[in-house]
Amino acid sequence: MRIFVDAMGGDNAPKEIVKGCIDAVNEYHVQLTLVGDETQIAQTLSLASYPKQLINILPSYSVINFNDEPVKAIREKKDSSIVIALEAAKKAGADSVVVSAGSTGALLAGGLFKLGRIKGIKRPALGTPIPTKNHITLLLDSGANADCKAEYLQQFAILGSIYYQNIYQQVNPKVALLNIGTETEKGNILTKEAFQLLSKTRAINFIGNIEARDIMNGKADIIVTDGFTGNIVLKQLEGLSNYLLNGLKQAILSSFRGKVGGALIQKDLQSFKHEFSSDEIGGAPFLGVRGGLIKAHGSSKAYAIKNAIKQAIAYMDRDIIAKIDNTINTNTDSIKF
Amino acid sequence: MRIFVDAMGGDNAPKEIVKGCIDAVNEYHVQLTLVGDETQIAQTLSLASYPKQLINILPSYSVINFNDEPVKAIREKKDSSIVIALEAAKKAGADSVVVSAGSTGALLAGGLFKLGRIKGIKRPALGTPIPTKNHITLLLDSGANADCKAEYLQQFAILGSIYYQNIYQQVNPKVALLNIGTETEKGNILTKEAFQLLSKTRAINFIGNIEARDIMNGKADIIVTDGFTGNIVLKQLEGLSNYLLNGLKQAILSSFRGKVGGALIQKDLQSFKHEFSSDEIGGAPFLGVRGGLIKAHGSSKAYAIKNAIKQAIAYMDRDIIAKIDNTINTNTDSIKF
Numbered sequence: 001m002r003i004f005v006d007a008m009g010g011d012n013a014p015k016e017i018v019k020g021c022i023d024a025v026n027e028y029h030v031q032l033t034l035v036g037d038e039t040q041i042a043q044t045l046s047l048a049s050y051p052k053q054l055i056n057i058l059p060s061y062s063v064i065n066f067n068d069e070p071v072k073a074i075r076e077k078k079d080s081s082i083v084i085a086l087e088a089a090k091k092a093g094a095d096s097v098v099v100s101a102g103s104t105g106a107l108l109a110g111g112l113f114k115l116g117r118i119k120g121i122k123r124p125a126l127g128t129p130i131p132t133k134n135h136i137t138l139l140l141d142s143g144a145n146a147d148c149k150a151e152y153l154q155q156f157a158i159l160g161s162i163y164y165q166n167i168y169q170q171v172n173p174k175v176a177l178l179n180i181g182t183e184t185e186k187g188n189i190l191t192k193e194a195f196q197l198l199s200k201t202r203a204i205n206f207i208g209n210i211e212a213r214d215i216m217n218g219k220a221d222i223i224v225t226d227g228f229t230g231n232i233v234l235k236q237l238e239g240l241s242n243y244l245l246n247g248l249k250q251a252i253l254s255s256f257r258g259k260v261g262g263a264l265i266q267k268d269l270q271s272f273k274h275e276f277s278s279d280e281i282g283g284a285p286f287l288g289v290r291g292g293l294i295k296a297h298g299s300s301k302a303y304a305i306k307n308a309i310k311q312a313i314a315y316m317d318r319d320i321i322a323k324i325d326n327t328i329n330t331n332t333d334s335i336k337f
Numbered sequence: 338m339r340i341f342v343d344a345m346g347g348d349n350a351p352k353e354i355v356k357g358c359i360d361a362v363n364e365y366h367v368q369l370t371l372v373g374d375e376t377q378i379a380q381t382l383s384l385a386s387y388p389k390q391l392i393n394i395l396p397s398y399s400v401i402n403f404n405d406e407p408v409k410a411i412r413e414k415k416d417s418s419i420v421i422a423l424e425a426a427k428k429a430g431a432d433s434v435v436v437s438a439g440s441t442g443a444l445l446a447g448g449l450f451k452l453g454r455i456k457g458i459k460r461p462a463l464g465t466p467i468p469t470k471n472h473i474t475l476l477l478d479s480g481a482n483a484d485c486k487a488e489y490l491q492q493f494a495i496l497g498s499i500y501y502q503n504i505y506q507q508v509n510p511k512v513a514l515l516n517i518g519t520e521t522e523k524g525n526i527l528t529k530e531a532f533q534l535l536s537k538t539r540a541i542n543f544i545g546n547i548e549a550r551d552i553m554n555g556k557a558d559i560i561v562t563d564g565f566t567g568n569i570v571l572k573q574l575e576g577l578s579n580y581l582l583n584g585l586k587q588a589i590l591s592s593f594r595g596k597v598g599g600a601l602i603q604k605d606l607q608s609f610k611h612e613f614s615s616d617e618i619g620g621a622p623f624l625g626v627r628g629g630l631i632k633a634h635g636s637s638k639a640y641a642i643k644n645a646i647k648q649a650i651a652y653m654d655r656d657i658i659a660k661i662d663n664t665i666n667t668n669t670d671s672i673k674f
């Protein structure tokens with residue numbers, strides 16, 4: 001197993017990324033390759049205590065930014081941390097994973113170009129784990145494919161089921177289709193067709209349509225949708241949560257009485273926010289590419305990076321790639337993973 | 338002007354609907370026709386003080402429920418409050434409005450079948466006013482058309498602009514396209530094409546793409562999208578707000594300290610929730626049908642119904658139907674409304 005961490009990606013790179021790696025090797029005793037600016041990485045490493053032989057550095061000389069055009073950046077910034085990490089992973093074989101908090105677009109484009117698809121996969125999908133009510137719900141595709149066909153959604157359901165069952169150790173995870181009504185006949189052309197296909201796919205545990213108002217109730221383990229809708233849902237989740245929590249804070253701080261009350265609820269509020277935080281649950285896997293690829297949140301600090309690395313270890317330990325390969329290239333009507 | 342109110346639609350019908358009507362005639366001195374169960378309506382009316390000549394009853398004998406299949410219900414429940422209200426409005430001419438808190442699906446199907454489209458309108462759209470930061474943002478289509486073409490979205494932008502400018506008295510309202518990135522080239526096939534069309538439509542003030550994370554910031558007056566995505570956004574808004582506010586409440590109530598703090602912030606919390614409430618801003622207009630049709634929220638109480646009636650009055654006073662007709666059937670590249 002080889003784990004490559006893009007030390008230069010995300011808002012807090014490289015310092016927090018490197019710290020997360022140090023915590024990970026101390027806790028999980030795995031070998032990590034950090035890809036990035038050698039001097040900066042070495043500087044943070046030199047301050048820490050950890051088994052030196054577990055971390056090595058693969059130098060890179062540029063960074064792909066969030067505002068770089070993804071496809072162009074992958075093609076042109078050949079010495080960037082993302083490109084060098086992906087190429088090293090490709091060379092190391094399917095038994096390797098890349099973890100990055102960098103540009104999602106560049107990681108998706110790079111993953112597709114550099115790692116390639118697992119045989120039989122029509123479109124790899126980005127699965128984002130969402131902390132829902134006492135639960136984790138995997139939303140896919142959450143942004144890799146803006147235009148989808150029903151058979152892509154069928155594969156997303158299989159990819160998500162394999163991942164969920166193996167990573168979260170849940171037998172027969174429940175798959176729901178994101179739709180504008182719960183009834184069978186509801187939806188647009190795509191979801192109506194996908195509903196029929198999913199109903200016939202015996203390899204998955206399809207529980208029917210789910211409405212957007214029920215995403216947070218934790219009743220589905222996997223929610224399947226096209227990448228356009230999935231991306232809208234994810235970004236609304238982010239925007240609306242911030243809006244509500246900030247609005248609430250401002251309302252409370254607007255009166256003296258509120259300020260006193262606010263101080264008293266601070267602890268409970270923090271624990272609630274913590275429950276709702278994505279730091280706990282690691283990153284989003286890009287499922288269907290040949291090799292592991294975990295996208296950590298751009299705002300990840302050390303703790304979130306450590307969790308993403310934990311997830312990368314599980315990804316390899318539980319042989320997700322081989323299981324996807326076997327399932328997709330066997331009769332999907334009968335197989336169990 | 339004729340205003341027909343479906344007295345039987347919604348969770349709190351008929352009592353709260355009738356009360357809202359009483360408040361509306363007392364405040365706005367308009368003539369209302371209440372459609373519904375004569376005995377029940379008369380009972381609530383008999384307890385109130387208002388100018389008796391301003392309210393009359395048009396009897397209906399059944400109700401279309403939220404779980405009735407909309408198209409079938411419109412066809413078969415001919416003596417329902419929705420069908421009778423729509424037919425009466427049709428007969429009364431384009432200078433009439435129907436207000437209902439009943440089944441959205443039935444109102445959309447009924448509006449289309451009974452009232453028909455304004456000449457030149459490809460697809461009428463449901464516009465939902467969302468309370469955003471110090472602002473109201475109109476989201477359309479929020480559920481009438483699950484599958485859309487780019488030219489429908491172009492018309493939605495025009496419909497929304499006419500409505501917004503006239504109802505909220507804002508010159509040159511800003512139109513944004515809901516998309517998965519702010520850059521011009523981002524999106525799925527539909528939004529890429531719609532972006533081009535909207536950019537060329539000189540009748541509107543197109544400000545470009547907006548991401549779902551920015552919906553609540555109030556920077557757009559009108560957000561245009563297909564009815565599938567719009568419905569997902571609306572329902573997520575509802576579900577996530579409830580989830581967050583309830584989760585927060587539970588977290589606070591879980592400790593003694595929190596309970597005391599919670600009591601102190603109660604007032605500020607209420608004022609924040611009030612700001613965020615859709616009761617203030619009336620209902621959702623079904624734009625493009627021949628006649629006014631305002632869908633109030635299913636949970637509407639008297640206050641929300643009164644506001645929906647206020648909106649219906651403005652709809653007619655400001656001649657929205659004629660303005661849509663003129664704009665759509667003239668060169669949309671040069672017209673100002």
